[in-house]
Amino acid sequence: MIKKTIQLVTIIWMMGMLHAQAQLNKNYSKQRKWWKEAVVYQLYPRSFKDSDGDGVGDLKGITEKLNYLKSLGVDVVWLNPIYSSPNDDNGYDISDYRNIMKEFGTMKDFDQMLEGMHERGMRLVMDLVVNHSSDEHEWFRQARSSRDSKYRNYYHWWPEEKGTPPYRYSLFDVNHDAWKYDTLTRSYYLHYFSRKQPDLNWSNPDLRKEVYDIMKFWADKGVDGFRMDAFQFCVKDTSFPVFEGLNASNFVQFYAMVPPIHDYLQEMHKEVYAKYNLMSVAEGAGRNMQDAHDLVDTQRKELNMAYAFDAVDVSSSPDYSMLKLKKTFTKWDKEFQNDGWLSIFMGNHDQSRVIDRIGNPSEQYREASAKLISTFLLTMRGTPYIYNGDEIGMTNAGFKDISEFKDIQTINEYKYQQSQGGDLAAFMQKNIKYSRDNSRTPFQWNDGDNAGFSTSQPWIRVGNSYKEINLQNQENNPESCVNYFRQMVKFRKDNKVLVYGDYTVVDENNPNIYAYTRIEGNHKLLVVLNFSDVTSQVTIPKAMRVSTVEINNLPTKPTITNNTIALLPWQAVIYKLN
Structure with a gap:
């Protein structure tokens, strides 16, 4: 009888705990968190402001413009990578995770910039690029020096004696082949992106410890969070099975969220995130809603929010319609109305300008549609991300020839289409509208030389619209895009109903x-x-x-x-x- 009573009490207690957890999940979207209430401003350092006249944006340039960022009302600045890099993929190929790219300045410049942000009440989120490193990183130099190197297992290798490795699609490779033969050790190494971006082996605990130590290094310097680049692809099935039907349109289904990725994220949370008050966001939300929930639901103890691409994919499709966009956002909001949290964005460094995709860049409707997009992003549930230049309504660059593009993805795909006898005219027509270089042109500060970005020729040319669309023209006009954006940021902050x-x-x-x-x-x-x-x-x-x-x-x-x-x-x- 006593045993049955104990069992009954245990069952009742467990049911109570389950109910309490359910209620916690149900109310999670109402729980106040600073990163839910933040407005994030994504800043592309290479193209924001050049302080030394070499044509490349830098950290001192950012520091010079901190009062502007503060005037926008934004809470968080997300910087694309500023680490040491040979720049094969504009800084997403990192050769030293604890140092600053020379073109961007020094660690002293970084410390001054971070201090300036914190003095103004803004926080800094860094890009964490750990799906791959640069092939010029010391880890890879050591790894390819010998098959017996202690760093060999930091990367993925396929020895030539095993024959041709099973096909893996590469997003940036000129042949779409993710295996590159290395003559020094007669082996192939894996690279989901460019040949100079060998993929890191997350199944190696030594590699994971290195990553956590890197995160702690920057957190100890005062960084406030990490945006985890391509993290959904980090873990690989190291048995490398054959992927039947793998191609450019479906690679996410094969590459994303491979077990035991959640074990590693929970380990990362325990080792890093639980010890600091950091914001965390993953680029990509996996293959389906369950993947997304597993990343961000509160009881998982993994990440704060996900950065889902469904909406931007809809906007970059030839059959785009606002109705499809609406249904996409509504579907995601419904799925996360009780637990988990999402990012709200339509523009970033990997997309063309948002106004050219879901607005109208014509002279007649440009300002109205830019303001509408700001209204939309700042009234949805989720943490809004604004890409630099969108607040003033910057449009696509107006590229016409492949020689004007700088992006490795566009250039190598052009070469691939050329080698395959593809329709180059159609390719150019598509990329003139959708290439990510459109969002990487210099910020348009004024209508002077190089749009006020630099005293010399920029690393990528200024967009065609800088005479009409620039900050100087808008600052003193209360009806301008930038002042409307400021109004909307303030309205969001004054009305927490737009957050919760x-x-x-x-x-x-x-x-x-x-x-x-x-x-x-x-x-x-x-x-x-x-x-x-x-x-x-x-x-x-x-x-x-x-x-x-x-x-x-x-x-x-x-x-x-x-x-x-x-x-x-x-x-x-x-x-x-x-």
Whole structure:
């Protein structure tokens, strides 16, 4: 009898614990965290501000512009890699994780920049690039010196006596082959990206310890977080089975989230994240929703948030529609409404300019659509990421010839298409619109020489629009894109409902208008966005009563008739609801 009673009590206790955990998960999206409330500004150091006239942006240039960043109201600056690198892939090929690229400056410059950020109440997130290193890193130099090197197992090797290794697709290789033959040790090494980016072997505990020590090095210097580049690809099945059907369109299904990646992330959390107040975000969210949840759900003790690509993939597709974009964002929000947390972004260094993908870069609608995009990013649930230049409405560069591109991915794919007899005209047409070099052109500070970025010719040419689109033209215009952006950042900070409130889409099948409510208790907002070149209407539920217009990106108020709201082209309005 006593035994049965103990069993019953144990069962009741376990049920209580499960219920408590369920309630914790259900309320997780409401829990206050600094990184949920932050607005993140992604800054591309090579193209932001050149302080020494060599045509390359640098750390002193960033420090010179910290007051500008502060004026935007952003909380976190994410820097693309600034570590020592031979620059095969613009710094994503790292030769020394504890040093600064010479073109960018010195460690003293870094310390001064970080101190300046912290003095202004801003935090710094660094790129953590540990799927691969540079082939000029000392680890790889030692690894290829001998098959018996203690660093050999820091990388993935296939000895020639085993024959041809099973095919692996490479994103950047000129032949799409991820195996490169090394004559010194008569072996092939693995590189998912360029040949100068050999993949690190995460199954090696010595390698993992090196990575954690690198993270601690920067955390001890005061860095506030890490954005983990390509981390979903870090772990490989080292038996290297044959992947039937592997190609450019499906490689994520083969490469992402290979076990035991979650064991390693939990180990990383224990060794690093649990010991510092750091923000963590993974580039990529895996193959499916379960992968994404496993990365970021609170009880997993892995990462703060994921950086899912579904929406930007939709925007870069030839059959893009706002309706598809809306359904993508709505699907992800619904999935993470109770637990986990996501990044909200549409632009970054790997995409063309956001306005050319989901806005309208024409003179007639550029400013309105740029403001609409800012409204959208800053009113969704999740941590918003703004890419430098988007706040002033920078557009695609206007490239015309392959000689103008600097990106290894674009250049090598052009060579591949050329070798295969591909349609080079079609390739160029696609990349003029979608190549990531479009977002890497210098920040347009003014309409002077080199857009005020540098006193000499920049490493990549300035975009065609700098005479019309530049910060100097906008600073003193209260109706400009940058001042609207500042207004929206402040509005988000003043209305935490935009961080923690429930999201509900309105008229989901409307092809032009994206409308949704953000509600927390009695605080209720309705966001209405016309993603089109024509006046469009949306009918809101009869029970919904609009009160005041809180935000409007155009001087004309929308008309409302019988709960039907008519918006002008690219109009963005936020209403307070009764």
